[in-house]
Amino acid sequence: MGLLSIIRKMKRKEKEMRILMVGLDNSGKTTIVLKINGEDTSVISPTLGFNIKTITYQKYTLNIWDVGGQKTIRSYWRNYFEQTDGLVWVVDSSDLRRLDDCKFELDNLLKEERLSGASLLILANKQDIKGALTPEEIAKVLNLEAMDKSRHWQIVGCSAYTGEGLLEGFDWLVHDIASRIYMLD
Amino acid sequence: MSDHSSTAMDEEAEKQRKHLAMVERLSKRPQSRPNKPESSSESTSSFLSRFSDLKTSIETQLAQSHSIASDAAQLKLHFQNTSQSISNLEKLVAENSYLLPSYDVRTSLKTIDDLKHSLQNLTSTLIPKKKFSFKNKPTKKDSAIHQPPQNQIATPHSDFPTRRDSPGFANKTGELLIEKLRGSEVGEFALSDLHSCEVRVIGSVRALFVHRLRDCRVYVGPVTGSVLIEEAEGSIFVLASHQIRIHAAKRSDFYLRVRSRPIIEDSNGVRFAPYCLRYEGIEEDLRGAGLDAETGNWANVDDFRWLRAVQSPNWSILPDNERIGVVDLSNLKNEDKEI
Numbered sequence: 444m445g446l447l448s449i450i451r452k453m454k455r456k457e458k459e460m461r462i463l464m465v466g467l468d469n470s471g472k473t474t475i476v477l478k479i480n481g482e483d484t485s486v487i488s489p490t491l492g493f494n495i496k497t498i499t500y501q502k503y504t505l506n507i508w509d510v511g512g513q514k515t516i517r518s519y520w521r522n523y524f525e526q527t528d529g530l531v532w533v534v535d536s537s538d539l540r541r542l543d544d545c546k547f548e549l550d551n552l553l554k555e556e557r558l559s560g561a562s563l564l565i566l567a568n569k570q571d572i573k574g575a576l577t578p579e580e581i582a583k584v585l586n587l588e589a590m591d592k593s594r595h596w597q598i599v600g601c602s603a604y605t606g607e608g609l610l611e612g613f614d615w616l617v618h619d620i621a622s623r624i625y626m627l628d
Numbered sequence: 629m630s631d632h633s634s635t636a637m638d639e640e641a642e643k644q645r646k647h648l649a650m651v652e653r654l655s656k657r658p659q660s661r662p663n664k665p666e667s668s669s670e671s672t673s674s675f676l677s678r679f680s681d682l683k684t685s686i687e688t689q690l691a692q693s694h695s696i697a698s699d700a701a702q703l704k705l706h707f708q709n710t711s712q713s714i715s716n717l718e719k720l721v722a723e724n725s726y727l728l729p730s731y732d733v734r735t736s737l738k739t740i741d742d743l744k745h746s747l748q749n750l751t752s753t754l755i756p757k758k759k760f761s762f763k764n765k766p767t768k769k770d771s772a773i774h775q776p777p778q779n780q781i782a783t784p785h786s787d788f789p790t791r792r793d794s795p796g797f798a799n800k801t802g803e804l805l806i807e808k809l810r811g812s813e814v815g816e817f818a819l820s821d822l823h824s825c826e827v828r829v830i831g832s833v834r835a836l837f838v839h840r841l842r843d844c845r846v847y848v849g850p851v852t853g854s855v856l857i858e859e860a861e862g863s864i865f866v867l868a869s870h871q872i873r874i875h876a877a878k879r880s881d882f883y884l885r886v887r888s889r890p891i892i893e894d895s896n897g898v899r900f901a902p903y904c905l906r907y908e909g910i911e912e913d914l915r916g917a918g919l920d921a922e923t924g925n926w927a928n929v930d931d932f933r934w935l936r937a938v939q940s941p942n943w944s945i946l947p948d949n950e951r952i953g954v955v956d957l958s959n960l961k962n963e964d965k966e967i
């Protein structure tokens with residue numbers, strides 16, 4: 444039995460999923476994780492390294508790795524790729540100027556072999572801000588349609604401020620991972 | 629989501645139930661983040677000693693690799709164990725990252741990154757490569773830090789959606805720029821490519837973006853979300869916000885009120901002082917933004933480029949005698965264009 448199938452078997456028993464949250468600094472990753480977990484979001488500092496949150500979601504245990512997006516620490520992202528079941532790419536939909544950066548970093552990430560099997564959820568965050576781009580516009584800018592056909596992906600508009608869209612996004616992610624890991628063999 | 633067998637109504641009901649569950653959870657949330665234990669410095673030092681013990685033992689493990697290099701199976705196991713130890717160390721940092729002073733978090737991350745590198749190097753030198761392979765794949769290490777050539781980065785902006793109508797000021801030189809936002813709901817506000825301008829924004833916005841300012845003075849009412857400043861030089865900013873990120877700034881002064889720690893990256897010669905803005909009705913705006921109380925965070929700057937416990941040379945506290953006094957926008961005359 445290969446290492447991978449052993450890991451899968453262990454995971455299946457524990458119904459555990461490893462989720463990696465990345466995206467540019469200021470996109471709202473930490474706010475989203477705390478909001479989903481029902482925690483206070485009124486004082487959040489830019490993330491210096493990373494935080495891990497274990498959240499029970501339906502019958503699954505999600506280990507969510509929230510990694511800081513400041514330029515200096517983006518080079519550490521690769522330390523968290525291993526065994527990632529779900530990748531959440533968070534976009535600040537109101538930060539039009541840095542969408543270029545955003546696309547560049549996402550493209551780089553998707554080249555990563557260790558992430559090739561991960562389901563990809565793109566959260567077009569900050570939809571509550573007047574002037575924010577819609578998920579459709581974000582999809583166009585990031586050229587998501589051109590993505591590798593084997594990739595499972597979904598884009599969802601959301602606001603960590605109001606909570607809107609977060610459940611929809613995570614529902615898709617969890618179901619997609621579950622259908623790959625737990626139900627299929 | 630499309631392949632679910634349940635009917636749309638069931639799904640709707642389920643969604644509704646989940647939403648209620650979340651609202652329920654949110655309503656029970658604690659009023660604030662759990663307080664740090666009183667003995668936070670004590671827990672820091674106990675963390676640091678555990679960290680350094682684990683680090684030493686990993687370094688020993690790494691050093692032992694050479695002596696078992698002849699036994700391929702054992703070596704592989706050894707590398708797996710070492711990799712596990714590094715993961716454990718990483719978990720330790722993650723669990724403590726809320727409590728630790730920021731430079732400790734940064735140095736810990738750097739240490740872990742270095743250990744991973746050493747392990748990677750050892751693995752690639754001690755475990756012999758296959759004689760040949762059909763695919764000429766780059767090694768993992770290379771691909772991880774691989775950057776495409778410069779010309780690929782500059783993707784054309786052809787179908788780039790831009791919002792012409794988004795509020796803000798751009799491409800101005802030597803002007804006095806005034807915006808009164810009172811009463812209107814404003815989302816993001818952007819200042820870009822300003823030279824020798826004075827900017828006065830009265831009222832509250834959700835997000836403020838600042839890009840490429842030179843020799844400017846910027847006075848802005850409370851920002852309920854975050855401020856992002858990139859490439860400012862020779863400028864003065866008076867800002868209140870929940871979060872402030874400053875990238876690539878030079879010789880600039882920041883008068884801030886912030887709920888979390890301001891951060892700087894790739895900056896130097898930046899100085900900090902407390903917020904000093906007034907205009908009619910600012911108290912109400914500050915209250916509305918949850919920024920009525922001084923947090924003292926204006927002085928708790930984190931420099932992402934600085935990995936040591938001693939004060940970063942890139943920023944400092946603005947000496948009292950060099951600070952501008954209170955700036956009262958209600959009293960400033962509009963004709964006064966001198967900068």
Ligand SMILES: Nc1nc2c(ncn2[C@@H]2O[C@H](COP(=O)(O)OP(=O)(O)OP(=O)(O)O)[C@@H](O)[C@H]2O)c(=O)[nH]1
Nearest residue numbers: 468469470471472473474490512569602603604854
């Ligand atoms: N209006 C609005 N503001 C948001 C939303 N989500 C996050 N923010 C604000 O955006 C700022 C950045 O949020 P964070 O959660 O710290 O962002 P991050 O992605 O974790 O940033 P790093 O840790 O630096 O990588 C904060 O001031 C949040 O209050 C949203 O949906 N709407």
Ligand SMILES: [Mg+2]
Nearest residue numbers: 472473489490
């Ligand atoms: Mg964060």
